[in-house]
Amino acid sequence: MAMHMRRTLLVLRRATCNSLKNSETPLDVRHPIPVLLPLRTKKRCFIPPAVGMKAKKGVDPEAKARAAGIVFRQQYMERPINIACTAGIFDPYVPPEGDARLSTLSKEGLKQRTEQLRQSAASQLAFRKIKEHDSEFSTKNFAERAQEIFTEAHYALTQFNKEKLHSLVTERCYPEMTRGNRYKTIHWRFIESLEPPRVVHARCPDMVSKGNLYGQVTVRMHSKQTLAIYDRFGRLMLGSEEQPKDVLEYLVMERHIVNPYGRWRLHGKIVPSWAPAKDPIVKTVMIPGPDLKPGEEFDALNYEVPKPAAVQWNK
Template sequence: MAMSMRRALLPLCRIKCNNLKNAESPLDVRFPLPFAVLIRTKKRFFIPPATGVKAKMASLDDQAAKARAAGLVVRQEYMERSINIACTAGVFDPYIPPEGDARLSSLSREGLKQRTQQIKQGAATQLAIRKIKEHDPEFTTKSFAVKAQEIFVEAHDSLTQFNKQKLHSLVTERCYPEMVRGNRYKTLRWRFVESLEPPRVVHARCPDMVTKGNLYGQVTVRMHSRQTLAIYDRFGRLMMGSEEEPRDVLEYLVLERHIINPYGMWRLHAKIVPAWAPAKEPIIKTVMIPGPELKPGEEFEDLHYEVPKPKAVQWHK
């Protein structure tokens, strides 16, 4: 009986195979879609990642729902921002300049009070200097003050010449945008005339950031000098200052260095402006003032029109 059934079905199979060989291959070849197989682990089920058309079409929400149903823990995605460890984001324990500095004599009564307060507050400064000397044995307050003044002069010369490569090596990533902001389409003329008093270190801090032992050195230098500054707008007109008239400038510069970095360098980090400092001079901006409407045949000179002068506007950089 079995042999008879086999003989009866064998011709039918041969006919079907011949028809398949003679038929043309279809253009739309559909491959089987991938499928997920549950694999038993110690505690949870694991679904192998799917590949192919189905995985591309599946949305992220569907994948997360399937993962939760299978007992998987999906890691939350965080928006990570890049950080810069070459410098800090501010000034740690900023120095508070005494009121009337560079005006009061050290022999006067108020000058002696300020001097005694600076000596009392110098304990933290001496501790920070010791930490800096552990990583930089050649560091001295006397030589560093002169070096800080040289860095200050070179940085401002690079700013007037728009030398970005050299300016980046002299100032930190925090100080750079503050120096170049608002200087586009302007011409700067700056010159260091002389130093009225020798620069000296008045403040120092050596904090650690992120991890213990990751030290950053911040040293505040007092610099009293004479400088000239002139700013011209894009039309070549003077906005502020003068190139011929030097002025006395008292500044407190903060220099920073990544102490544990053997290739680190001291760079200009910030400038401390005391609360009692006088306000900046107003800037004269170039504006277009509409003139009178002329009739046909009239000339502007015949009207004797007086052009009003623009008012000075207080502007802070």
């Protein structure tokens, strides 16, 4: 009996040793996997509403978050700011009434001349500020350069060359020149200058911070031009390619003076209040023709346009 018990104990001991060896083999891992246990450290007092669920009536989420110690972020109405150009024309030049028509020898002409001399004091101060940052600036040469920029910009507009147009006009002037012209054909031509262009006005304001200067120079240009605008169907809407017109314009050129790589670009135009109204746009309307049978030809000379019948409108 004792021998039988000893044999049984030896068998059990060997079985336990083998089981321990087999159990140790899978535990021999060089990179053990970390065990992550969820641990709640802080109770959430404010739980945001679920997506797609309607909020309860009469519950203010901002007040509820404030009671829980959470502050809502303030909402800002932000707009992009472009520092390459200004958003408008500072102290625009007021053209004298009847410019290019009224003689300076008359009484009214002398009054306008004296008013221009009074306004030229601020322009002289602006010229000094511009020359401090741009040593090559000159009123005599600048007027001719402004006229060249004007003609190049309008030729780029007729070809709809965006890259060149952005280099010649400011970000404010670009949408004004291209708005509504995407599906139209523009034929513009500069013929000659009736009077040499000259600088009549200048301002040098600062924006955002002191010392951030922008130069705005107004150039008077009296020239002869032709303009014809066709719609997307090839119909003439405005102007004529053969009939030139005398045009008096006041161009505003602008440059970010503080920027050493800045350049003078077309910023806008000043339209005086006494300027004549623009020509109306010619609108074409399709007139329905007669119903032709197969084999018949339309004779436009013998066809009379039917007049609409009078209609009595009753209230």
